[in-house]
Amino acid sequence: MNKRTKILIVDDDKDYVDAIKTILEIKNYEFGFACNREEAMHEIEKMKPDLIILDVMMEKLNTGFEICYKLKHDPEKKKIPVLVISAITAKTGFKFSPKIDGEYFEADDYVEKPVKPDDLLERVEKLLKR
Amino acid sequence: MEKQNKILVIDDEETMLDCCSQVLCPLGLVVETAKNGRLGLDKLKEIKPDVVLVDLRMHGISGMEILEKINEIDEQIVTIVITGYGTLESAIEAMKKGAYDFITKPFTPDVLRITMKRALDKRKLSLEAISFQQEKERLRQNFISIVSHEIKSPIVTVQQNLEIILNEMFGKITDKQREILLRMNLKLTELKKLVNDWQKIAAINSQEIVENMEILKLDEIIYDVETALEEQIRNKKIKMKINIPDSISRVFYGDKSRLKEVFLNLLDNAVKYNHENGEVEISARENGNYIAISIIDTGIGIDAKYLPFVFDEFFRVRDEAKLDLGAGLGLFIVKKIIDAHSGKVEARSELGAGSTFTVFLPKVKNDKFNSGRI
Numbered sequence: 001m002n003k004r005t006k007i008l009i010v011d012d013d014k015d016y017v018d019a020i021k022t023i024l025e026i027k028n029y030e031f032g033f034a035c036n037r038e039e040a041m042h043e044i045e046k047m048k049p050d051l052i053i054l055d056v057m058m059e060k061l062n063t064g065f066e067i068c069y070k071l072k073h074d075p076e077k078k079k080i081p082v083l084v085i086s087a088i089t090a091k092t093g094f095k096f097s098p099k100i101d102g103e104y105f106e107a108d109d110y111v112e113k114p115v116k117p118d119d120l121l122e123r124v125e126k127l128l129k130r
Numbered sequence: 131m132e133k134q135n136k137i138l139v140i141d142d143e144e145t146m147l148d149c150c151s152q153v154l155c156p157l158g159l160v161v162e163t164a165k166n167g168r169l170g171l172d173k174l175k176e177i178k179p180d181v182v183l184v185d186l187r188m189h190g191i192s193g194m195e196i197l198e199k200i201n202e203i204d205e206q207i208v209t210i211v212i213t214g215y216g217t218l219e220s221a222i223e224a225m226k227k228g229a230y231d232f233i234t235k236p237f238t239p240d241v242l243r244i245t246m247k248r249a250l251d252k253r254k255l256s257l258e259a260i261s262f263q264q265e266k267e268r269l270r271q272n273f274i275s276i277v278s279h280e281i282k283s284p285i286v287t288v289q290q291n292l293e294i295i296l297n298e299m300f301g302k303i304t305d306k307q308r309e310i311l312l313r314m315n316l317k318l319t320e321l322k323k324l325v326n327d328w329q330k331i332a333a334i335n336s337q338e339i340v341e342n343m344e345i346l347k348l349d350e351i352i353y354d355v356e357t358a359l360e361e362q363i364r365n366k367k368i369k370m371k372i373n374i375p376d377s378i379s380r381v382f383y384g385d386k387s388r389l390k391e392v393f394l395n396l397l398d399n400a401v402k403y404n405h406e407n408g409e410v411e412i413s414a415r416e417n418g419n420y421i422a423i424s425i426i427d428t429g430i431g432i433d434a435k436y437l438p439f440v441f442d443e444f445f446r447v448r449d450e451a452k453l454d455l456g457a458g459l460g461l462f463i464v465k466k467i468i469d470a471h472s473g474k475v476e477a478r479s480e481l482g483a484g485s486t487f488t489v490f491l492p493k494v495k496n497d498k499f500n501s502g503r504i
Binding site: 013022057061114118 | 275279282283284286287289290291292293294297299
C-alpha cells in the first residue's frame with residue numbers, strides 16, 4: 001500500500017492532541033484535527049479518515065456521543081472505526097466500556113485518558129486491520 | 131410593563147360572575163368567566179390563570195373536583211373557593227385539598243378585593259421562588275460541569291505526557307527518575323478522583339433517581355462490579371463469596387447505575403482495606419420491608435470511635451495515613467445515593483477483624499411489580 005493511513009483526532013484540548021500525535025507519529029500516519037462537532041463533521045468529509053480518535057466532552061458534555069451517533073447511523077461513514085479516548089465516567093455514573101455499558105455508545109473501542117502509549121498503538125493497529 | 135394577571139371565575143350563578151368581573155376588572159386584572167365546571171376546566175387549560183375563584187356548589191362537575199384538577203394542571207395556580215353561608219366544613223375540606231383561601235356568600239366587594247390581593251401576592255411569591263430555585267440549580271450544575279471539565283483536562287494532558295516519558299519513547303530514564311514521575315502521576319490520579327467524586331456528589335438528585343428506578347437483578351449488578359474490580363481482587367488474592375438468593379431479584383429495585391456506584395465503592399473498600407489472601411462476602415436477604423445487602427470483609431477494620439463518622443463528607447481515618455485513602459468521599463456518595471432511594475446504610479466493624487457494610491433498600495411493592503412499572 002502506498003497511501004498513508006489517515007487518522008482524525010477530535011479533541012478540544014490542543015495539548016492533549018499533541019500528546020496523542022507524539023505517540024502515533026512513530027508510525028507513518030497522516031493526521032487531521034478537529035476540536036468541535038462542526039469541524040469534526042467537516043474534516044470527516046474532507047480528509048476521509050481511516051480511523052477517528054474521539055473525545056467525549058467538548059463544547060458540550062456529550063459532543064462525542066453526538067458525533068459517534070451521527071457516524072454510526074450513516075450508511076457510508078459507519079465503516080470508519082471510532083476509538084473513544086475520554087476521561088468521562090459520569091455519563092453512566094459508572095466506569096463504562098463497550099463491555100459493561102455498551103448500550104450507551106456505539107464506538108468500536110474505548111479507552112480511558114490517559115492512555116498507555118503501547119496500548120494506544122496496539123488499539124489503533126487493531127482497528128485499522130479490520 | 132408587568133404582565134396582567136389572569137383570573138378565572140367559575141360559578142353557575144350568572145349574577146355572581148358579573149359581580150366578580152365588575153369588582154376585579156378595575157384592579158387591572160383580566161377576568162374570564164365560566165358558567166359551569168366543564169367550561170371552567172376547558173378555560174383553565176386554555177388561559178392558564180394566575181388565580182381561580184370557584185364556587186364549591188355547582189351542578190355537574192363540583193368545585194371540589196375542579197380543585198383536584200387544578201392541582202394536576204398546575205400546582206402553582208392559586209385557588210379561592212366560594213362557599214355558601216354556614217358551610218364552613220366544606221371550606222375547610224377545600225383548604226385541605228389545596229385551596230388557598232375561601233370567601234363566604236354573600237360577600238362585599240372589599241372582601242373580594244382583599245382576598246384577591248393576598249392570592250395574587252402568594253402567586254407572585256411562589257413563581258419567584260420556583261424561578262430562583264431553577265436558576266440556582268442551573269448555575270450549580272453548569273458550574274460543576276464546567277469546572278470539573280476545566281480541571282480534569284489539564285490533569286489528563288499532563289498525565290498523558292508523563293506516560294510518554296515513562297514509556298521511554300524519547301530516550302531512557304533512570305530508575306530514580308521513573309520513581310519521581312510515578313509519584314507525580316499518582317498525585318494527579320488522586321486529584322482527578324477528587325474532582326470525579328465531587329462531580330458525582332453534585333449529580334445525585336433524588337428526583338432523578340426516583341424516575342430512573344426499575345426492577346433490577348442484584349446478582350448482575352454485583353457481577354458487573356466484581357468484573358470492574360477484577361484486577362484488584364486478583365492482585366490481593368481475595369477470596370470472593372457471593373450469596374444472593376434468586377427470590378431477591380423479584381423485589382429488588384432502584385437506579386441501576388447509581389446502585390452500581392454504591393456497590394463499586396463498598397467492594398472497592400472491602401478489597402482495599404483487606405489483607406492479602408483475605409475474604410470478601412456479599413450476601414443478600416429479605417429483612418422486613420427491606421432487602422439487606424451486606425459486604426463483609428476480613429480486613430483491618432475501623433476503630434469504634436471512628437465508626438459513627440465514616441459516612442461523613444471528607445472523613446477519613448487519620449491513623450491509617452500510610453494507606454492510599456482517597457479524599458474520603460466514597461462512603462459519603464454511598465450514603466447520598468442510598469438516602470435518595472429511601473434506604474439506609476449501616477457500618478459495623480471490629481478493629482483488626484474486618485468490617486461489614488449493610489445497605490437496606492425498600493422492597494418493591496407487589497402491586498407496583500404487577501403493573502410492570504414503578
